[in-house]
Amino acid sequence: MRVFACGVAIVVCAACGRSPAPRPVAPPTPSAAPAAVNPARVDRVRSDLPAGYEFAVLAGRSAPVTLWGFGAGWTAEPTPCGALGDPASDAAVRGWSASGPGGIVYAVVADAGSGPPSRDGCDTWTLSAGHTSGVVRLVAAPVVVGATTLGMVTATTTVVEGGGETHSYADTFIAYLGDHVVYTTVVTDPGSSGESLGAGFASDLLVKTVAAIRG
Numbered sequence: 001m002r003v004f005a006c007g008v009a010i011v012v013c014a015a016c017g018r019s020p021a022p023r024p025v026a027p028p029t030p031s032a033a034p035a036a037v038n039p040a041r042v043d044r045v046r047s048d049l050p051a052g053y054e055f056a057v058l059a060g061r062s063a064p065v066t067l068w069g070f071g072a073g074w075t076a077e078p079t080p081c082g083a084l085g086d087p088a089s090d091a092a093v094r095g096w097s098a099s100g101p102g103g104i105v106y107a108v109v110a111d112a113g114s115g116p117p118s119r120d121g122c123d124t125w126t127l128s129a130g131h132t133s134g135v136v137r138l139v140a141a142p143v144v145v146g147a148t149t150l151g152m153v154t155a156t157t158t159v160v161e162g163g164g165e166t167h168s169y170a171d172t173f174i175a176y177l178g179d180h181v182v183y184t185t186v187v188t189d190p191g192s193s194g195e196s197l198g199a200g201f202a203s204d205l206l207v208k209t210v211a212a213i214r215g
Contacts, residue, residue: 039094039109044212053100074129081125083117101194131159171199173206
C-alpha cells in the first residue's frame with residue numbers, strides 16, 4: 001500500500017509545531033567488546049520513571065514500528081528503510097510498558113536480527129498501514145560504548161470513523177549489542193494536557209537500559 005501524498009502532508013503539518021530535531025549523525029564506532037547481556041535486568045530501569053505511571057509486561061514481539069501504531073501489513077518507502085523500525089528477530093522480547101501523564105514508555109530487549117541495517121537514503125522515510133500513515137526522521141542518538149546506536153522521530157496520523165484524525169509522536173532510540181538489540185520509545189499525544197517526557201528522556205533511558213542489562 002502506498003502512502004498518499006495528502007496523508008504525508010497532513011503528518012508533516014502536524015509535526016510543524018515541534019522544535020527541530022538534531023541532524024542525523026554517523027553511528028559511533030564500537031570501542032570495546034560488549035559485556036554479557038542479561039535481558040531480565042530490563043526491569044531495573046522502571047524506577048527511572050516519574051511517579052504516576054502504570055506498568056505492564058510486554059508479551060510477544062513488539063517492534064518499534066508496532067509501538068508507533070502500525071499493524072500487520074505495513075509498508076515503508078523507501079522499502080529498505082523499514083528495517084530501521086523492525087530491528088529484532090522473530091523471537092519473543094523482554095520488556096515493559098508504562099502509561100502516565102507524559103505518554104507511553106517502552107523499554108525492550110530482543111534477539112537481534114541481521115545487525116544494524118543501512119541508513120542510506122533513510123534520513124526521512126514514510127510508513128503506511130490501513131488508515132495510518134507516518135513520517136520518520138533520523139536524529140542524533142546517544143553514544144553507547146561497544147554498540148551502534150540509532151535515533152528516530154515518528155509523526156503518525158490515523159484517519160478514524162467519520163473522517164476525523166488522531167495524531168501521535170514517538171521518540172525511539174536503538175542500541176545494537178551483537179546478539180541483542182535494545183530500544184526505548186516514548187509515544188505522546190499532542191493533545192494531551194500532561195507534559196511530555198520527550199526525546200531526552202527516551203535517549204537517557206536507552207543508555208540506562210543498556211547499562212542495566214550489562215549488569
